[in-house]
Amino acid sequence: MSSEATTATTTGDGGVQNQQTRRLPDYLQSVNLKYVKLGYHYLMTYLLTLCLIPLISVIFIEASQMNPDDIHQLWLHLQYNLVSVIIFSTVLVFGTTVYIMTRPRSIYLVDYSCYRGPSHLQVKYHQFMEHSRLTGDFHESSLEFQYKILERSGLGEETYVPEAMHYIPPRPSMAAAREEAEQVMYGALDNLFANTNIKPKDIGILVVNCSLFNPTPSLSAMIVNKYKLRGNIRSFNLGGMGCSAGVIAIDLAKDMLQVHRNTYAVVVSTENITQNWYFGNKKSMLIPNCLFRVGGSAVLLSNKSSDKRRAKYKLVHIVRTHRGADDKAFRCVYQExxxxxxxGVSLSKDLMAIAGGALKTNITTLGPLVLPVSEQLLFFCTLVAKKLFTAKVKPYIPDFKLAFDHFCIHAGGRAVIDELEKNLQLLPVHVEASRMTLHRFGNTSSSSIWYELAYTEAKGRIRKGNRVWQIAFGSGFKCNSAVWQALRNVKPSPNSPWEDCIHRYPVMVIEA
Structure with missing residues (x-):
């Protein structure tokens, strides 16, 4: 028998694409280590159960050996201590009542909707470059730079830009920006109300986030006016908080739902491009032109226990990290x-390094909340060993695949997705939703994590009990995480953004 194992990848026509030869002992060692770690994980997960089995067995054996006289004596003892029994029962009932009244209320995600633009707003590469050239605002070097960024971006040829940018020359104006906001927000909300049969008057809390477009009256006021929401609605409008503002808006709605009982909250996340297109030649400010596209989402949250039966998800955790105290982090995404x-918005060359630092801080807080005990012990032991032996021990990266079934990484760009795939040691299937969202819709800012969740649903991958990790980065600099648990096998809602194209995905994204 050969001491080497050969693996080969074949193409669709039966040809061999590549071959890789590995020594058999190395292969067997990697397989053995995999199963050793898996066995360790199961051992630590069920350690408490395994420890309790002998104790329960002893108690059962002792109880079975008691004679009727012993049981009678125990009953008489309880009778003579009636006052103690009454006091204990009273304390137990009172404590249970206080706990039920003061515990945090469960927050349910009833449904959500993502905006899908009309086909005439789609922009292909050659259209993008031709329009950029015809504006007369860009130097030849700037045009070449934009084309290189576009090629490497991971965007496809079906992303949307606003109506005003399809004219030659473009027609950015306040009226056009309002029109874009109305199309996106109302489109997502109309679909949400139709799918959930919720009346606008039933909404008690409204949170809208849009980073760069904040007119007066506000976007939240525009929604109140359009749908004639009730006069005592708690409405909020978040601006300037970047691509991670969608998670911040969910966090705010969650806090409000803890205070105001038996009501609904709607969270609208979007970005506006019309008045924020850059017509200059500074390269760090040209990148957003190539990445950002039209998109938005509307999410319906509820604190009503009766909605658990029809809700898709339950909110488990939200962890927010803000690195704004550091000057370099504060200025890495900067409007100027x-x-x-x-x-325009300038992107620093240090952006990925800063995002990595923010991610590390965020998962340090999130890890103890979601990781199994086995991973926490490994991380703790490695940390202690590193302190004792300094550089001799490599830092242990927890396996978040043991904590989450699905990952919705903000589709900020190919580099962002690549970096998280590498740092979190994820598989291609874990970042598929992010890559395909970037390809089909581009960077839709704070709403991208919802397009990704919709992709996973459209693929039929969400099963009851699955945990979903939404993670987003934004100016400031911020890294925010939201964890959801599926309450049932989730199917895509009507008029899903992927309804007309999911059969074509995933697609191969060519690296330039």
């Missing part, structure tokens, strides 16, 4: 004017 006075 260039040397000739044209406004």
């Amino acid at each position: 004017q260039d040397d000739v006075g044209k406004t």
